[in-house]
Amino acid sequence: MMEKDAELRTEFNRILGREGLQYNGRTQVKHFFSVLHEDMGLDHIRDNLKKVFSKLQLTILQGCHLIRPREVTGFDDPFNPTIARELLNILGITCLDWSGELECCGASLAGINDKLSGALLHEKIDGSNQMGADGMMVSCSYCFLQLDERQQGSFPILLYPQLLGLC
Secondary structure, eight states: TTTHHHHHHHHHHHHHTTOOOOSSSSOOOOHHIIIIIIIIOOOHHHTTTTTTOOSSSEEEEEOHHSSSSSHOOOOOOEEEEEEEHHHHHTOEEOOOOOTTTSSOOSGGGTTTTTHHHHHHHHHHHHHHHTTTSSEESSHHHHHIIIIIIIIISSSEEEEEEHHHHHO
């Protein structure tokens, strides 16, 4: 994005300049999943696991800022994402198909429209519970805060590094 938009790059460097910093275009920002999936590879991860889960069933919340807009994020297919599912499968986790996987968690609405933010949160928790999930893996730390911190119950909300660390 910065490579294609000289005006944005100039403005960005003006702000960075206040701290004596400059963006030179050589840094590539990647999501943790991209590093694991593309740079390390599934085989490398699988070969280094000490154990895998045997009966854990999770729903996935992809995180709307991770998969959209594809032209900006460059991450997975926004309509049929597979990376998170593949990363969970190598840990022995069963991923349950559910209608809320691609939806917003509501975190961006907190403080603006708390009623709608809360409704979206409970929709995700309730939907996962109805699927019989043991918990939900979220791809986004913002989703994690929304779902784990604001829920009124004790439904497990997990990040992939937590699951990977157990294996």
